[in-house]
Amino acid sequence: MFDAKKLEQIAKQIHESMPAPVKELGSDVNQKVQQVIQGQLNKLDVVSREEFDVQTQVLLRTRQKLNELDAKFAEIETKLSEK
Structure with missing residues (x-):
């Protein structure tokens, strides 16, 4: 869900800020x-950027269809009121 490279960068920054004796423990x-x-990020109630972008596009298409239906409905109402 989260970019592995970004996690590595954050972990590296934390590792570099640790005292020398702790750093000597190495890759462990x-x-x-x-x-x-990763464990703490997984506990958060978030979505990936990709999922967010997909849902944004779905919402935009849905809004467009709703606007089209509203226009058609208004047209039908107008025709019915003219009769």
Whole structure:
């Protein structure tokens, strides 16, 4: 769901800001930081950018169809009121 490269960057930044003795533990700390970040992000109630963009397009198409139906309905109402 989240970009792995961005997670790696965040984990790297956290790892670099740690004290030297902790840094010396190496990739285990970096991997654990990534796991913790991923776990916390998964708990959030968010959607991916791709899913958001897809739903935005669906909403736009639905709104367009609704506007078309509103126009047709108004046209039918006008015709019926003229009779």
